[in-house]
Amino acid sequence: MEERAIYLSSDKSFSLRQGEILTGVIQYKPVIDELSQHGQELPFEAVLHPYAIVITQDCDLDWDYKARNAQEILQSSKLLNSVILCEIAEAREIRDTADNMNSKEWKLVESHRHERYYFFEKIPPECEVDKIGLPELTADFKKVFGIDAATLYRQIELGIVKRRTVLISPYLEHFSRRYYSFHSRVALPFQYESERES
Secondary structure (H helix, E strand, O other): OOOOOOOEEOOOOOOOOOOOOEEEEEEEEOHHOOOOOOOOOOOEEEEEEEEEEEEOOOHHHHHHHHHHHOOOOOOHHOOOOEEEEEEEHHHHHHHHHHOOOOOOHHHHHOOOOOOOHHHHHHHHEHHOOOOEEEEEEEEEEEEEEEEOOOOOHHHHHHOEEEEEEOOOHHHHHHHHHHHHHHHHHOHHHOOOOOOOOO
């Protein structure tokens, strides 16, 4: 395989990065059936995301990180209330479980021509923090979630969440453009039709 740089090991001494792949993220979702108008405490269920990629922009992540780690008064205007992430799964899992995913459609995923999915080739050991590498992965742009920024950093601090690797330029921009393109789609009431020859 040709040597090329797509990933770079995460820098644990710095803020989270857009395009950073994390493992072990726990999302706390309220148990909706317990919700009432009386405002009692709402129980939460923990949802484990084995893999996730950070979507939030670098500039916002930087401001948030600096504000949280400043010795002076906390600048609340700089803080994020959530970090946006996109769920990732092992490529084989997506291939085997996605609705009606035949080999022709999977080839569209692998070649980045399927609008809903983004394929990541195998991450080599030298390009990730734990030096064990990661398998081929696939992001599903429909599976986006937010985590309270303080909660996410606390999970990282406790070693629950691991920062693994970051997409580098121009792969980061390619991923970002594809993600935002999917989320900026415009639904049409009818598809365009071509006149048929009579």
